[in-house]
Amino acid sequence: MAKRGSTAVVVCSSAFTTLGRAQASALGNPTLPIAVIPHPFGNRTGQEVRQIAEQCLRDIVALTGAGAAIES
Amino acid sequence: MSRDAPAGAVLFEAPDDIEAINALYRDRRWSDGLPVIPPTLERVERMLRHTRRRRHDVVARIAPGYGAATVQHIAINAVLAGCAPECLPVVIAAVEAVAAPEFNLQGIQATTNPVAVWVIVNGPAAARVAVNATHNCLGQGAWANATIGRAVRLCLQNIGGALPGEMDRATHGQPGKYTFCCAENEAANPWDPLHVERGHARERSTVTLVGAEGTMNMNTHCKDADDLLRVIAETMMHPASNEYCHGGEPWLVLAPEHADILRQAGYTKASIKQRLWALSRMPARRMSDKDLLRVRASRSVELGDIKPDTLLPIAPQPDDIWFIVAGGPGTHSVYVPGFGNSRAATREIPDTH
Numbered sequence: 536m537a538k539r540g541s542t543a544v545v546v547c548s549s550a551f552t553t554l555g556r557a558q559a560s561a562l563g564n565p566t567l568p569i570a571v572i573p574h575p576f577g578n579r580t581g582q583e584v585r586q587i588a589e590q591c592l593r594d595i596v597a598l599t600g601a602g603a604a605i606e607s
Numbered sequence: 608m609s610r611d612a613p614a615g616a617v618l619f620e621a622p623d624d625i626e627a628i629n630a631l632y633r634d635r636r637w638s639d640g641l642p643v644i645p646p647t648l649e650r651v652e653r654m655l656r657h658t659r660r661r662r663h664d665v666v667a668r669i670a671p672g673y674g675a676a677t678v679q680h681i682a683i684n685a686v687l688a689g690c691a692p693e694c695l696p697v698v699i700a701a702v703e704a705v706a707a708p709e710f711n712l713q714g715i716q717a718t719t720n721p722v723a724v725w726v727i728v729n730g731p732a733a734a735r736v737a738v739n740a741t742h743n744c745l746g747q748g749a750w751a752n753a754t755i756g757r758a759v760r761l762c763l764q765n766i767g768g769a770l771p772g773e774m775d776r777a778t779h780g781q782p783g784k785y786t787f788c789c790a791e792n793e794a795a796n797p798w799d800p801l802h803v804e805r806g807h808a809r810e811r812s813t814v815t816l817v818g819a820e821g822t823m824n825m826n827t828h829c830k831d832a833d834d835l836l837r838v839i840a841e842t843m844m845h846p847a848s849n850e851y852c853h854g855g856e857p858w859l860v861l862a863p864e865h866a867d868i869l870r871q872a873g874y875t876k877a878s879i880k881q882r883l884w885a886l887s888r889m890p891a892r893r894m895s896d897k898d899l900l901r902v903r904a905s906r907s908v909e910l911g912d913i914k915p916d917t918l919l920p921i922a923p924q925p926d927d928i929w930f931i932v933a934g935g936p937g938t939h940s941v942y943v944p945g946f947g948n949s950r951a952a953t954r955e956i957p958d959t960h
Contacts, residue, residue, distance in 0.1 A: 554671070554717055554774045561672045561768065577897065 537564055544595050550574035568598035616679060621645070636770055638687070639760055639785055646686040654682040657692045658699060659957070666699055667706030670713035672768025676702050680766055681758075687765075688758035694736050694751055697814060698758045700954045701726050704816040705763070707952035714948050715818045716769040719776050720849060722946045723783030724763065725819040725858075726756055727931060729802035730812030732956045733790035740790035742935035745822065745860070756786030759816075781821055789933055795863035796932035797870035804876065805953045812956040817858055817929075818949035820849065823942040827865075832872030835865060836879065840886035842942050843921055846893040849947030853905045854923045856950050859883075859930035860941040866932045877925075884925035888918035 537543035547555040547569050559567040570591050579587065621628050628645045632638045644650065655662055655678070662679040669676050678699065685698050705712050705724060715722045728738045739749035747753065769775040777784075793800045802813040825842050829835045843857055850857055861869075869879060891899060892915035903913050909923060922928055929951065934941075 551776060553772075554776060557768065557774050558671050558717075561674075 537567060542599050544568045544570055544598055546570045546572060546591060546595075548572050548574035548576055568595075570594040570598060616683060618648070632687075637765055639757065639764065641757075641785070643687040644689050646683045650686045651679065651682050654686055654690070654692045654695050655679065657695045658682075660699065666702050669702070669706065669763060669767030671716045671774050672766075674766040674768055676706075676762055676766045681762055684761040684765055685754075685758040687761050688754045689750075690754040690758050691736065691750065694755050694758070696956050697726075697728060697732060697736060697738075697751075697755050698762070700814045700956045701755070701759045701816055702762050704814055704952040704954040705759070707816075707954075709950040710816060710818065710952045711946070711949040712763075712767070715946055716763060716767055717774055717776055718946070719778045720946055721777055721779055721781040721784070721820055722818045722949075723781055723787045723820075724756075724759055725783065725817040725943065726759055726788040727801060727815040727817065728755075728788070728790040728812070728956075729793065729800050729815070730807075730956070731810065732812030733793075735812075738788065738790035740792040740933050744789040744792075744933050744935075745787070745941070752788045753786050756788030759788075760784060760786065783819060783821070787819060789860075791931040792863060792933045795866065797866055798876045798932075801929070801931050802953065807953065807955060812958075813953050814956060815951050815953040817856075817943065817951045818946040819858065820944045820946060822860075823944070825940045825942060826938060827940070828938050830868060832869050832874060833882075835868055836874075836882045837886055839940065839942070840883050843883070843887045843944075844889045846889070846895070846898065848921075848944065850921050850944055851889055851894070851919050852898060852902050853947035854909055854927075855921065855945045855947035856927045856929065857921055857945055858943040858951075859928070860934060860943065861930050861932050862934045862937060862940045863932060864936065864938055865940050876930075879930070880925040880928045883928055884920060884922060887921045889921070891915055891917045891919050894919075 545555055545567060549571050552569060552571055555569050559565055572587050572591050621631060629642050632643050658678060660678045664678050665675045666678060667676045681699055681702055682695060685695050736751050738751045763769055791801050801815060803809050807813050825839060827838050829838055849855060891913050894902060
């Protein structure tokens, strides 16, 4: 998607960021934004998932600079 | 000190000392943890004499790093692994097979699952390079078995970039990730050998690559064919299974003695697969709640509404169950669970002489 000109972000758990970074480089996009969430994810309560999701959304906004678009 | 070698590889000068060279390989993480044979120019050239392919031909791009597996790169890893040069065509065919889209090497290399790459050799090449199909064929001792499987793993690691703890995310891995290679015992197979079943001429040689999650021995003295298949099917049935979760491609290694029992009872390959598929269907309630959510996410299109009483088939169709006949005397067959998200790939081994 990034290569096609769309804004693209990968959401990746903390245990897999090494893989994510390495693959982004291998596929020719070393600066691909990666939003990191804590690992493991599957044993979280609903409340914890909501908190993680809200933080992840703030991270995505910061990584993509979408905050300015939203405000305007 | 390094300098550029013929395109793609890097030539290092190192002391002519096996321990120093292995220390270099250990520090650079270019080995699987076992000592290597230094890939000197002379050894690589000797290896390359056993293929007609040009050294800079790209055989495949190896996930997850998508490095280019040229014929020369494969030859280097074959030297590292200790392959006899006549094994090179087998290793090249195996590298070609792992890059098949249906094999899903990307998933296999990066997963937390313990997926080894099992190399099955069929046809005249098996005897020509002495790949063991009988006693201890999945164990140590046969040079070709040990080194062909090892060479494939070194290619996946050194060219594909899947280093443990980095791009290779395997939680435990398994011993088969060092090497996992055998031939089919075609002489003891009462039906068509695997490569013929998969569409190749009997006189051709092939490798079939399987994403294998381990081996489960089945020591059964059962002499009744129907009951033998029931016992095998019940062994395959287990709740913490990628195959049941996604609809997989389970494999079996049938002992010659078990194959003979089935043949004498009139079973064909197709009827064996049909019966195993039917008998290995597992009630969905045996899955944990969390795993059942994953099953529903993966298989609702295939199976519709999945309730606790729904019988989950291990594979979408009976024909998705595969087996070879291999091993020596004994009442042991082997269940080889697959990754669930991979399908085996077969490629021909070209004649080189």
